[in-house]
Amino acid sequence: MGKNVWECVEMESLGRIGKSSLRDFTMRVVLLIVIAKIAMRTLWRTLLSLRGTNEVRDAAIHNHAQSGF
Known part of the structure; x- marks a missing residue:
């Protein structure tokens, strides 16, 4: 019975560690x-x-190019 109790304690501690x-x-x-x-x-x-x-930069470059400067 003593061995069985220790096995239960081991299983309980392993279960707690696992959880x-x-x-x-x-x-x-x-x-x-x-x-x-x-x-x-x-x-x-x-x-x-x-x-x-x-996009803003490209639009500014495009507008700048269109204005002729």
């Missing part, structure tokens, strides 16, 4: 997803603003 590491793992994954979303949003805004400035 806590699973919770840590899910927290890390959620955090990683949030960070990735923020990074993608920032990158997307940067790309859009760069594209916008290029």
Whole structure:
């Protein structure tokens, strides 16, 4: 019986370790997803603003060329 009790204690501690590491793992994954979303949003805004400035610059060059100067 003593051996059986120790096996139960071992299984219980392993289960607790498994649950806590699973919770840590899910927290890390959620955090990683949030960070990735923020990074993608920032990158997307940067790309859009760069594209916008290029369009403005191209339009200014085009208008400048049309005006004859």
